[in-house]
Structures are given as C-alpha cells and as structure tokens.
Amino acid sequence: MAQPVVQTIHRDPALFWWILLPITVVMILTGILRHYAMILLQTAPKKQMLPQIRQQRSLVRGINLRTNANILSPSSFQARKVFMVSAYQDGKFLADPEARGKPRPNPMSDPAAMEGMMGMMKGNMAMMIPQTLIMGWINAFFSGFVIMKLPFPLTPQFKSMLQSGVGTRDLDVRWVSSLSWYFLTLFGLQPVYTFILGSNNSASQVTQQMSQMNPGAGLMGPEQDPDKLFLNEAENLEVLEHRWILDGVEDRLLARLSA
C-alpha cells in the first residue's frame, strides 16, 4: 500500500455560510467594538500638580548631577554638591513638606490610586464580558460541527488544538471544529485589527496586557516615599568621587589629531 486512505467527509456547503463566516465576522466586529469601547472608557491621564512636577524633576536633576558630574570643574561641582545635598536633606523640593517623616497612607484609601485600579478593572471587564458571551453563544449553537479542512497535513499533537468539542479519536487532524475556529480567530486576528484600526489599537488582548505595564511608574511611584529617595540621592552625591573630564583635554586632543 503506497498511500494511506484519505478521509473524506461530505460537508454541507451551508456550513461555510452559516458557521465559519458568522464566527469570523463576529470576532472581527467584537474586536473593533472593543477598540472603540476602550477609547470611550479611557480616562484622560491626570494632570500633575506643579509641586509634584517640581519634586520629581528636582530628583532627576540630582541624578543628572551625579551621572554627568565629570564635565564640571572641581569648584563648581563642590558648590552644586553642597547646595543639592543640603536642599535634599532639608526637604526643600518636597511637594508636601508636612507629610515628611510620616508613614505613607494606605494605597487603598488614596482616591488617585483607586482610580488607577478602576481603570484596570474596566479594561479587564471589556475583555472578559464579550469573550464569555461569544464562547457561550458558540457552545450553544455551533458545537460539534466540523467546518473546514486544512490544506496541509499536521501531526496528531494538534488534535486538541484544532478539534476541541469533537470527540472522535480517528478523525484526521486536518479537520477543524467550530469551537477551535473560535480560538484560532481569538488569538490570530491581531494583523487584521492592525490593518483596520491602525497599529496601536486596543482590540486584542496582547496589547492590552502590554499597556497595563505603566512605563513611568518606576522612578517615583505612589508607593515610594519621596523624602527617602531624596535622602538616598543626597548620600549618593556625598560619596561621589569626582574626576574632571577636561583635565588634560589639550594634550589628549593634540595626541589624537596630530598623530
């Protein structure tokens, strides 16, 4: 026997029109709808107050001084160091000087932090609800159908991925069930959304999870005590070993350019 027997199943052509196409269209439309719902639900980023901006940028200034101190002459570096260290230690740049030395309040009681958490909740809900609904819809109406055949052979490991909801052992892996088609579209429609909605859409869940990692939270998040950060930076500045980069720059230049 040279060739294995090719399984043939006669499918009703209406399966394509009434199951494959509706699932695909519904999935695309849900993605688009989710994108616009996310835009509606998004709260504009809260404006920082002037003292907060000052507090944060003053810290960055100290870090700049520490990392780039080498371009300053020794005397002007000393002057700056003395000023910055004493200002940090006196808490001159703090947005809220009264709260100095007190323990941080519980983040759950802080309305600003609550708002951030609400935003995350909203995003998750917009993800969860449509998925549950569509999953239920497909399970109720379309479960158990074999709707298409892939044009290439696959190993049996793909059986659980492509034939969920169809409990036959001997069926060739190339046949795809309706529930599996739902999962495939759920994870595989990102390029389609990019084509329709542009590159930074919020239709798919992958981008959702990426955007929840807040980039700016590292430096001075709400959970950190600014006073501690300032004292820390003052200490860093005090132990810094200063080397002037302009020392002997003339000789370096001559050696390089006249050689």
Place this chain on the structure above:
Amino acid sequence: MTQANLLTPPSSIPPPVALQLSQRAPPIIASSPTSSLPWPLSLLFNAETPETWTIHENLLLSALRTGDDKAARALLDRLTTRFGASNPRIITLRGIYEEGTAKSDKELETIFKKYEDILKEDPSNFAIRKRRVAVLKSLGRIQDAIIALTVLLENSPTDAEGWAELSELYVKVGAWGQAVFAMEEVLLIIPNAWTAHAQLATVHYLSSRSLSLPQLSALTLALKHFARSIELNESYLRGYYGLKLIAKDLIPILSSDAPSKRNNNEDDEVPLPRLETVKKLEELATNKLAEIVRQHGSGKKGWQGYDEAEVIAARELLDRDGKIER
C-alpha cells in the same frame, strides 16, 4: 547634510530653507486632510496620516517666520477645528501666531495678560510659561524675563532649553557668573553636546574680555571647553575658531610673566596650560581652519555642511594674522 523638509524640527532650519518651505503652503492649504462627507463615510475616505499635523504645525511656524500671515491663519484655523481650542498645544500655537502678528508693544501687553490668565488656571503649562518669557524678551524687559525664567526652572530644573535661554539672557545683561552657571546646567543634562561646550566656552571667553579680574582662569576654561567640543566633533568649525582666538590671547600672557603669575595661581583650582601646548593647539586650529576654508571653497562634497557665514568669518580670521604665512 540632508535636505530639510516639512518634518524637520523647525528650530534647526536656516532662514532660506524656511522661506522655501513656506512657499509650499498653498497646495497644502488647498487640500483638506479631513473629508467633508457625512460621518460613516468620512471614516473611510480619510487622508489623514500621523505626519499630516506635524506638517501643518511646522508649516505654520515657517509661514510666521517668513511673514505669510494669511497662510498661518488658515493653518491655525484648521488645526483648531481638528483638535479643539482648549488643547494645550493649540493654545501655545495660537499664542505664537498672535505674538508673530502683533504690531505694537500694546498688543504684546494684551497677549501677556492672556498668558497670565491661562497660567492662573493651569500653573503647570510649561509651554505657555516659555511663551511668557518670550513676550517679556520681545518687550525688552530682560530683567522680568530672567525672573520668569528662573521661576520656570525652579519648578522644572531638567529643561535644557530653558537653561540655555537663561544663560543667553544673563549674557545680555552681563551677569557672567550666572550665565556660566546656567550653561553648566545645560551640560549636566546633555553632557556630550559639543555645541553646548562651545557655548559655555564662548561665555567664559566673553567674560574674560569684559572684566579684568580672573582673566587667566576664564581663558583657560574657555580653552578647555573648546578643546572638549573638538574632541567630541572633530570637524566642528566653531571649536577651532574659538581655540585659535583664545590661543592668540593666551600666548602673550603666558610667555611674558610666566613665573610670577603662576606662583600666584598655585592655589587656584584650574591648572594653567603649558605654553608649548597652547602654541601647538593654535597651530592645529590654524591648519584645520585653513583646510575647512579651502575644501569648502573648492566645493568638495562632504565639506558643504558648514554655515556660509561661519566659513567667511574663519577666512577673515586666517587673513588677519596669516599674511606672512601665505
């Protein structure tokens, strides 16, 4: 140098190019990026790209620079209908437009009042704070501009642009120490900018020319910073120019009263450069300047990026002392 187009940041465009760019305004104004069809269809036939509005903004600035107020007005109106009048960026652009078209000091005063009102509502609008400094500067109230700018920098000390502007204002009133301080802050933020090094060196040099007290150390610092700017960019014309100027000032001082002066400056933090080093640097700078002038003059490719005025100044400096050499 690549050709500037409408997506280049407007602050780095020389005047002739700005004129060229602003002449491209009519076709852009004529073609609307937003479609005039009713809502669902307008989504489909939209020619709006992310660059569209950058082009509009840059074109607006170029048009204002070249005095094409009508085009500027049209562009501003279009931006306002797209983004709304309360968008902070639009507020700033409108401010720039009003400043650009103001005819008298009185109109500028009213704009200034408007800025004050905006700032009272939203004190963290730094763009408007900067515009306010600009208005004070064009009104000639340098002292007030300095005060406004120091308030801005007190609140946002990581703003290199602001520190550079402050340094320039201090130079205008002749406060050299403060100007140097502000310029050093710029360097702390962008430590490898050779232009900033050259600017700091220039401030040091100007201070040494205007007051006679710590002349030698200021000249030395200027020399060092110019040398650093060349170390960072080996074909930087302004660096060589400054190096040559300062070396010419330093050589007579160093060779005339070397021992006595040096003992006085023993406790000074800046070690003076050796006479031979300065002489060698002067020679190096002369050679480099001559090369740049020659190559630029002969129209060689790769040497055309220099500013015409700077090359002329370099040639003039070479001519001034180089009569014997040639």
